[in-house]
Structures are given as C-alpha cells and as structure tokens.
Amino acid sequence: MELEKVKINSLHCNDAVLSSHQPSPSATHPQSVPSKANAVTEASIIEKTNLQHNVQEDNSYNRDCDSPVSSSSEPEKELDDLRYLHSSSLTNSVVVGKSTGSLNGAYSITSVTSKTKTLEPNSASGSACLTIAPTADHIKKRIPSSRTPTRKALRIKFYRNGDRFYPGITIPVSNERYRSFERLFEDLTRLLEENVKIPGAVRTIYNMCGKKITSLDELEDGQSYVCSCNNENFKKVEYNTGSQPLSNLTLTNSRSNSHRLAKCRPSSPLKNGLLAGSNPLPTCGGGTGNGSPHIASRSSDRVTVVHPRIVTLIRSGTKPRRIMRLLLNKRNSPSFDHVLTAITQVVRLDTGYVRKVFTLSGVSVVRLSDFFGSDDVFFAYGTERINTAEDFKLEAEEHRAINVIRKTMRTTGTTCKGPKPKMPIKSKKVYPPVVDSEAFKAATTPEDDRHAALLTSTGMEINELPSNIRNTYTLGRIIGDGNFAIVFKIKHRQTGHSYALKIIDKNKCKGKEHYIDAEVRVMKKLNHPHIISLILSVDQNTNMYLVLEYVSGGDLFDAITQVTRFSESQSRIMIRHLGAAMTYLHSMGIVHRDIKPENLLVKLDEHGHVLELKLADFGLACEVNDLLYAVCGTPTYVAPEILLEVGYGLKIDVWAAGIILYILLCGFPPFVAPDNQQEPLFDAIISGIYEFPDPYWSDIGDGVRDLIANMLQADPDVRFTSEDILDHPWTIGNQGNECTTYKR
Numbered sequence: 055m056e057l058e059k060v061k062i063n064s065l066h067c068n069d070a071v072l073s074s075h076q077p078s079p080s081a082t083h084p085q086s087v088p089s090k091a092n093a094v095t096e097a098s099i100i101e102k103t104n105l106q107h108n109v110q111e112d113n114s115y116n117r118d119c120d121s122p123v124s125s126s127s128e129p130e131k132e133l134d135d136l137r138y139l140h141s142s143s144l145t146n147s148v149v150v151g152k153s154t155g156s157l158n159g160a161y162s163i164t165s166v167t168s169k170t171k172t173l174e175p176n177s178a179s180g181s182a183c184l185t186i187a188p189t190a191d192h193i194k195k196r197i198p199s200s201r202t203p204t205r206k207a208l209r210i211k212f213y214r215n216g217d218r219f220y221p222g223i224t225i226p227v228s229n230e231r232y233r234s235f236e237r238l239f240e241d242l243t244r245l246l247e248e249n250v251k252i253p254g255a256v257r258t259i260y261n262m263c264g265k266k267i268t269s270l271d272e273l274e275d276g277q278s279y280v281c282s283c284n285n286e287n288f289k290k291v292e293y294n295t296g297s298q299p300l301s302n303l304t305l306t307n308s309r310s311n312s313h314r315l316a317k318c319r320p321s322s323p324l325k326n327g328l329l330a331g332s333n334p335l336p337t338c339g340g341g342t343g344n345g346s347p348h349i350a351s352r353s354s355d356r357v358t359v360v361h362p363r364i365v366t367l368i369r370s371g372t373k374p375r376r377i378m379r380l381l382l383n384k385r386n387s388p389s390f391d392h393v394l395t396a397i398t399q400v401v402r403l404d405t406g407y408v409r410k411v412f413t414l415s416g417v418s419v420v421r422l423s424d425f426f427g428s429d430d431v432f433f434a435y436g437t438e439r440i441n442t443a444e445d446f447k448l449e450a451e452e453h454r455a456i457n458v459i460r461k462t463m464r465t466t467g468t469t470c471k472g473p474k475p476k477m478p479i480k481s482k483k484v485y486p487p488v489v490d491s492e493a494f495k496a497a498t499t500p501e502d503d504r505h506a507a508l509l510t511s512t513g514m515e516i517n518e519l520p521s522n523i524r525n526t527y528t529l530g531r532i533i534g535d536g537n538f539a540i541v542f543k544i545k546h547r548q549t550g551h552s553y554a555l556k557i558i559d560k561n562k563c564k565g566k567e568h569y570i571d572a573e574v575r576v577m578k579k580l581n582h583p584h585i586i587s588l589i590l591s592v593d594q595n596t597n598m599y600l601v602l603e604y605v606s607g608g609d610l611f612d613a614i615t616q617v618t619r620f621s622e623s624q625s626r627i628m629i630r631h632l633g634a635a636m637t638y639l640h641s642m643g644i645v646h647r648d649i650k651p652e653n654l655l656v657k658l659d660e661h662g663h664v665l666e667l668k669l670a671d672f673g674l675a676c677e678v679n680d681l682l683y684a685v686c687g688t689p690t691y692v693a694p695e696i697l698l699e700v701g702y703g704l705k706i707d708v709w710a711a712g713i714i715l716y717i718l719l720c721g722f723p724p725f726v727a728p729d730n731q732q733e734p735l736f737d738a739i740i741s742g743i744y745e746f747p748d749p750y751w752s753d754i755g756d757g758v759r760d761l762i763a764n765m766l767q768a769d770p771d772v773r774f775t776s777e778d779i780l781d782h783p784w785t786i787g788n789q790g791n792e793c794t795t796y797k798r
C-alpha cells in the first residue's frame with residue numbers, strides 16, 4: 055500500500071495531555087489512516103523548557119556500588135594512628151576514601167574543615183573519596199592530650215556482618231586509643247552508620263571464620279573482622295566481592311560459594327597485596343587468603359553463552375513476593391558470580407546478597423549458562439531457609455504479575471482484524487531522485503546564474519552563501535528539507551566529489567538556537583562509518599551552513615515507501631549499521647533523540663537493495679550528563695519515558711530503533727492511532743502493548759521478534775542497550791539463518 059508523503063504531526067505534550075495518560079490496555083492497534091491535512095505546517099519539536107528539570111543526582115554513597123573505606127587500607131606504609139587522629143582533629147574531620155574497586159587499591163585522604171559528607175573526584179587515582187566529618191569534640195575525646203604514642207597501632211579492617219558489597223573500613227587500633235572494647239564498638243558503630251544501613255549498634259566482632267573476638271588483644275595487625283549489630287550471628291559471605299572490579303572478578307557458582315570460608319584466620323590483603331583473579335581459593339592455614347575469597351574461574355562457561363536477555367526474578371519473602379526484571383548482558387554477566395551480584399542489586403534481600411537461585415520448577419541454578427537457557431524466571435534467595443514444598447508454588451497474584459511481564463515479551467502473532475495499519479506521514483518534504491544537469495556533472499564552469507535561481511526559489515540570495523563555500527563547491531539540486539533546513543547537493547569544484555550542503559535558517563529556530571549550536575558541536579566530535587560526517591561549518595547571521603558527507607540513496611522513509619517491507623536480511627544490515635552508530639554515539643554519552651526513517655540515509659545498489667545506512671540530522675542530539683526531561687522527538691518514535699516525564703537517557707534511541715525495525719519488517723509501526731491522533735497514540739506507547747499481527751508477520755522469525763520485544767520494553771531499565779542490539783543472536787546471524795529457538 056502506498057505510503058502518504060506529508061509531514062508528520064508534531065509531538066504536542068502539554069501538562070493536561072500528559073497527566074491524562076494512563077496505561078490503556080485497549081490502545082493496541084487502532085487501524086485508521088492518519089490524516090495529513092492538519093499536519094503539514096507543524097514542527098516536530100516541541101520543547102518544554104519551562105518543564106525542563108535540573109535534577110541533581112544524589113551523589114551520596116551507594117553501598118551497592120562503591121563503598122568508602124578508610125584511607126588506612128592502603129597497602130604501603132603504616133600510618134601512625136595518633137598522627138592520623140591529630141590531623142583529623144585539626145581539620146575537624148575523619149576522612150574515608152572510597153574503594154577504587156581493587157583489593158589493594160589506593161584510597162585518598164582529603165582534609166576538610168566543614169562538618170559535611172562529600173563525594174569528590176580523586177584526580178590521582180580516578181576514584182572518588184568520601185569525607186566523613188565527625189565532631190571535633192568526639193575526636194578530641196579520644197585523644198589523650200598529654201600522651202605521646204608509645205606503640206604503633208594495628209591496622210584492622212572491619213566488614214559489616216552479611217554485607218558482601220561493603221568493601222570494609224580500615225582503622226588504626228591501639229590500646230591507647232581504645233581503652234575498652236566498648237570504645238571500639240562505639241567508633242565502629244559511628245563509622246558504619248555513616249556508610250551503610252545498620253540495624254543497631256555494633257556489639258560483636260567476629261574473625262573471618264566466625265569466631266567471636268572477646269578482647270582487643272585478640273585483634274591482629276592487618277587482619278579483617280566482621281562487625282555484628284545487635285548480636286546477630288556471624289554470616290558467612292564473600293566479604294568485599296562487591297568492590298572488586300568486574301573485569302577481575304572470577305567465576306564461581308553457588309555450590310562452591312558455600313564452602314568458601316575456611317576455619318582459619320586468613321591473612322591480610324594489605325600485606326599480601328593480592329589481586330582479584332590472580333589468586334586461587336583461600337586456603338586454611340596457608341596464610342594467603344584474605345577473607346575475601348576469590349574463586350577459581352570456569353572460563354569455558356563465560357562469554358560464549360551470554361547474550362542479552364531479560365529475566366524475571368522472584369524475591370524470596372512472604373507471599374505475594376516481589377517480582378522484578380533484570381537485563382542480563384555481556385556487561386553485567388561475564389560470570390556466574392556477576393549475575394548473582396546483578397540479581398542482588400535488583401532484589402535487595404534483607405539477608406544481604408543472593409546466594410541461591412532456582413528456576414520456576416525449583417531446579418537449582420549453578421552455571422552461568424543456566425541463566426541463558428530456556429528458563430527466564432528465577433527465585434532469588436539469600437541465607438534464609440528454603441521451604442521447597444511451599445516456596446516454589448506461585449500464588450495467583452504472583453502468576454498474574456509474571457503473565458503481565460510475559461505479555462510485554464510476547465513474540466507470537468495475532469490476527470489483524472480490520473484494515474492494515476498505515477505508516478505515519480513523512481515529517482519532511484519528498485524530493486524526486488536527484489538527476490544532475492550536464493553542467494553540474496561537469497562542474498567546470500561558473501554556475502552563479504543557476505545558483506541564484508535555485509537559491510532565490512528558496513528565499514535566499516547567492517551573495518548570502520559564504521564565499522569559501524561558493525568558491526569551493528558547485529551548487530546542485532535541492533535534495534531535501536526539514537523543518538529548519540534546506541539541503542542541496544553540491545560538488546567539489548576540484549575533486550568532483552559530491553557533498554550535501556545543509557542551510558539552517560536561524561529565523562525558523564528563534565529561541566531554539568542552542569539546538570543549532572548543539573548539532574554542530576556534537577557533529578564535530580563524531581567520526582563513524584555509519585554517521586554522516588561534518589566537513590565544514592560556517593556560521594553567519596541568518597543561516598548556519600553545514601557541508602556534509604553526501605549519501606546517494608535518499609532517506610529510509612522513501613525507501614520504505616518504495617519497498618513497503620524489507621526482508622529479514624536487509625533489515626539486519628540496516629539494524630547492524632544503526633546499532634553500530636548508536637553504540638558509538640552512546641559510548642560518548644550522546645543521545646540522538648530523533649531517530650526515525652527520515653533521518654537515516656541509505657546507499658542502494660542498482661536493484662534498490664540497501665547496502666549501507668548512515669545516521670543524520672543531529673538537530674536534537676545532546677550530551678547526557680544527567681536525566682533529561684525536555685519533551686521532544688517525533689510522535690511515532692517517542693519512548694514512553696519521554697511522555698511520562700520521569701526523566702530519560704540514551705535508551706530512548708533504542709526504543710526508536712525498535713520501532714524502525716518493526717516498520718522495516720511489516721511496513722507499519724507497532725503503535726498507531728486513528729486519524730493520527732496523538733492522545734491515543736501516546737496512551738498506546740505508554741502501555742507498551744503492541745502485537746505482531748498476522749498475516750503481516752506470519753513469515754517473520756522469532757529471532758527478530760525477540761529482538762524487537764527487548765528494544766520495545768516500556769521500562770528503560772530492562773530495555774536493551776545499543777550494544778545489546780549488536781550482541782543479539784538475530785543481529786549476529788547470517789543471511790538466511792533466522793533464529794527460531796526463542797522460548798517465551
């Protein structure tokens with residue numbers, strides 16, 4: 055069916071409209087044809103500057119990621135404890151550096167004079183340091199004013215009982231400083247309270263094997279101990295594994311974990327300088343362990359089995375239990391242990407980290423590959439007791455929750471009732487294929503008359519063209535225009551190479567000049583085979599001129615119009631190129647914000663097959679330093695989090711690419727609305743419910759449906775990243791090798 059070629063309706067979002075957007079299960083496939091009458095003059099960008107929030111991320115300490123530890127955990131020289139305390143008292147602060155992520159990593163000491171807690175970058179190590187400032191009185195109380203230290207302090211590391219992610223805090227301990235055990239408890243309580251949530255005061259100290267320490271004399275220099283609050287029993291966990299750099303953490307499984315802690319005192323990581331991943335399992339009595347065991351690698355299990363996928367987790371607890379989802383990919387799941395860590399961070403058990411995982415049928419998960427097989431729902435347990443008869447039965451409410459999740463991952467088709475849904479209307483004018491004049495092809499003679507005629511037809515004068523552009527290039531035909539710019543084909547007078555000249559009319563961008571600046575700034579940074587290169591930019595009063603790499607085949611919207619639907623292999627080429635461009639862009643922290651077929655330029659062969667795709671039009675692109683709130687984009691491709699105004703980031707581009715992939719395969723978008731009305735369209739997008747209706751999808755494989763389902767996750771936390779698109783088996787697959795092994 056012929057696609058309509060007029061501009062798309064704008065993305066209108068005002069408070070009233072948005073506030074009425076509740077998920078609507080009925081908003082699935084409105085089938086009416088979008089109207090083009092009311093859309094022609096409207097811009098596709100509606101900026102809500104008045105709603106743009108400037109949200110400051112809470113940089114406060116996050117125990118699941120990087121926990122602060124004392125500066126005294128540095129492996130090199132021992133500090134004198136009183137010098138440490140004196141300097142602290144002079145500046146009215148005790149300073150605690152943040153773990154750099156390695157066991158013997160460096161921590162920074164910073165002096166501050168205020169009584170604040172701050173996170174600041176450590177320029178030397180690239181880490182951050184957390185400054186904790188107790189009161190001067192508190193510290194003075196502990197320093198005997200007239201005494202000189204006669205004995206060096208022991209450097210002792212303390213962990214929080216059961217908390218695998220807290221990297222521990224190292225403090226100097228001496229008889230002078232702690233005249234009683236109670237004093238040490240007091241200090242530890244205060245220091246832990248500053249950094250992690252604890253249920254009460256520290257009342258017991260255990261060695262790493264769980265033996266109670268009853269006097270200061272039992273503490274040994276360089277050793278690690280566990281602080282228990284309210285007399286909790288000792289919890290055997292892999293202390294400090296959460297602070298190891300992911301690349302160094304080695305493979306383990308839940309069975310071997312339970313035998314990790316030995317019945318002996320491990321020696322200090324500070325003294326032995328162990329590096330994660332370089333050491334075998336801790337052994338008793340050998341003195342090489344450090345209380346933070348490293349587990350031998352089962353390297354054969356990693357990487358090969360890992361492909362991006364979303365799993366569902368049932369958190370242990372009272373029924374109905376909490377059900378959540380987690381995106382597993384190469385980044386967070388290179389080993390079994392990493393998956394447990396990722397699960398721990400999502401489910402947040404009361405008992406600390408996740409130790410045991412079971413499938414829905416109650417089978418214990420022990421290998422990395424178990425997470426990437428046919429099971430996609432898992433029970434997550436800590437150290438709590440498991441009642442197999444009861445726990446593995448789902449309550450009705452739990453069933454319902456899992457079914458809702460499965461609905462969003464549904465890849466099977468439904469029969470389309472009513473007429474075939476239509477493509478949205480094009481947001482840019484359509485120009486016939488470029489046929490260059492003989493004079494332009496030759497590009498030898500001055501063509502000012504022709505230039506003048508062309509420019510005048512667009513309301514511009516030849517003299518307005520910057521001289522370096524006029525002298526270097528010959529002006530050809532208009533090849534496109536958007537809401538703010540007109541694009542000409544130009545030819546380099548000397549080399550004969552073709553380029554595109556984009557002339558952005560600043561008058562059309564009044565109040566939005568920063569978008570032009572951003573477009574140029576962003577494009578100057580980019581250099582990627584699937585992104586249009588910026589050759590030259592000239593900024594003048596009324597216009598901004600951009601000389602761009604030229605792509606001959608027009609934009610993807612017109613290609614879709616011609617072809618209606620593409621084969622899986624053609625779509626794969628395009629999604630690989632788009633995925634590569636987005637991965638590059640996102641790796642630089644840049645979001646495009648207007649990915650749509652009109653902004654994807656293609657190179658075709660003589661049969662009209664797409665050979666190459668390039669991302670263009672960076673008019674809405676920006677660097678992402680924090681959550682973004684500006685409502686912008688084009689309605690059909692806009693992600694739910696933009697409409698909900700909850701803040702968004704890079705993953706809105708993945709959503710838009712998911713819409714495009716869907717369109718490529720069937721010729722219409724997953725979310726459409728009668729008469730191109732925005733409100734029902736936005737309701738449908740927010741609901742996240744769409745279908746793969748037959749007969750249009752009947753010959754399309756499960757592999758690409760699975761990829762689309764992962765790209766069109768309404769929740770950006772579990773939506774694929776751009777890298778995940780490239781890692782997906784369907785994307786990797788060869789022509790004709792359509793995946794059919796997806797189980798949902």
Ligand SMILES: Nc1ncnc2c1ncn2[C@@H]1O[C@H](COP(=O)(O)OP(=O)(O)OP(=O)(O)O)[C@@H](O)[C@H]1O
Nearest residue numbers: 534535536537538539541554602603604605609671
């Ligand atoms: N480098 C290029 N090579 C070939 N054609 C191009 C090139 N750049 C732009 N075009 C054509 O010109 C059209 C408009 O360009 P572009 O999208 O950059 O304009 P715009 O005014 O910024 O668009 P928008 O309305 O989305 O803001 C494109 O859809 C495309 O057809």
